[in-house]
Amino acid sequence: MAERVLRCPIPPITDQYRHHVGERHLDVGPGTGYFLDRADLPATTQVTLLDPNPNVLAHSARVLERFHPTVVEADVLKPLPVADTFDSVGLNMVLHCLPGPPERKAQAIRNIAVVLEPDGVLFGAAVLGRSAPHSKPAKAFLAIANRRGGFDNREDSLARLREMLSESFADVEVTEAGSAARFVARRPR
Numbered sequence: 001m002a003e004r005v006l007r008c009p010i011p012p013i014t015d016q017y018r019h020h021v022g023e024r025h026l027d028v029g030p031g032t033g034y035f036l037d038r039a040d041l042p043a044t045t046q047v048t049l050l051d052p053n054p055n056v057l058a059h060s061a062r063v064l065e066r067f068h069p070t071v072v073e074a075d076v077l078k079p080l081p082v083a084d085t086f087d088s089v090g091l092n093m094v095l096h097c098l099p100g101p102p103e104r105k106a107q108a109i110r111n112i113a114v115v116l117e118p119d120g121v122l123f124g125a126a127v128l129g130r131s132a133p134h135s136k137p138a139k140a141f142l143a144i145a146n147r148r149g150g151f152d153n154r155e156d157s158l159a160r161l162r163e164m165l166s167e168s169f170a171d172v173e174v175t176e177a178g179s180a181a182r183f184v185a186r187r188p189r
């Protein structure tokens with residue numbers, strides 16, 4: 001779906017995981033654990049998985065069991081109930097699922113910024129809303145996904161994404177990729 005309809009290539013996302021995951025990594029909304037599983041991480045990587053859905057946590061923890069992950073059942077829109085700070089945080093394909101508008105989603109970025117080390121990195125990708133250059137099938141998919149598929153991203157634009165990241169981070173890179181955007185943010189404010 002991401003590659004064909006949304007024209008968002010998967011290999012650069014896997015590469016983001018390969019390049020940016022640090023010794024202590026927090027993955028917010030890990031889904032099936034697909035990207036962490038393929039990131040060629042050292043077995044010593046300390047992985048924490050955070051998601052409000054216990055089934056997601058159980059599944060991804062099983063897939064990633066070689067890292068003995070810590071699981072945290074929580075909502076990224078609320079202060080994160082974690083005791084540690086992290087060298088890296090992955091927020092991949094999660095923002096478009098969070099309730100809009102983008103100003104509300106910005107709370108997720110603030111919550112992540114406070115649990116990152118000063119030299120830590122936040123990275124991820126998100127499907128953009130109306131303003132992005134969607135293909136016809138992507139437009140149809142997004143209309144349905146916003147009506148009943150767990151997306152709430154109509155107002156999410158490249159500019160709003162850059163703004164919400166820049167509010168919490170001094171160094172922000174955003175790259176458009178088809179219907180989506182990849183991002184890397186450093187130097188939490």
Ligand SMILES: C[S@@+](CC[C@H](N)C(=O)[O-])C[C@H]1O[C@@H](n2cnc3c(N)ncnc32)[C@H](O)[C@@H]1O
Pocket residue numbers: 028029030031032033034035050051052053056074075076077091092093094097098
């Ligand atoms: C589309 S999946 C992305 C999965 C994975 N990151 C990937 O890229 O393959 C969205 C994930 O975000 C999680 N999620 C949804 N709302 C969330 C919230 N409020 N806080 C944290 N995670 C959330 C979902 O349970 C799911 O694991």
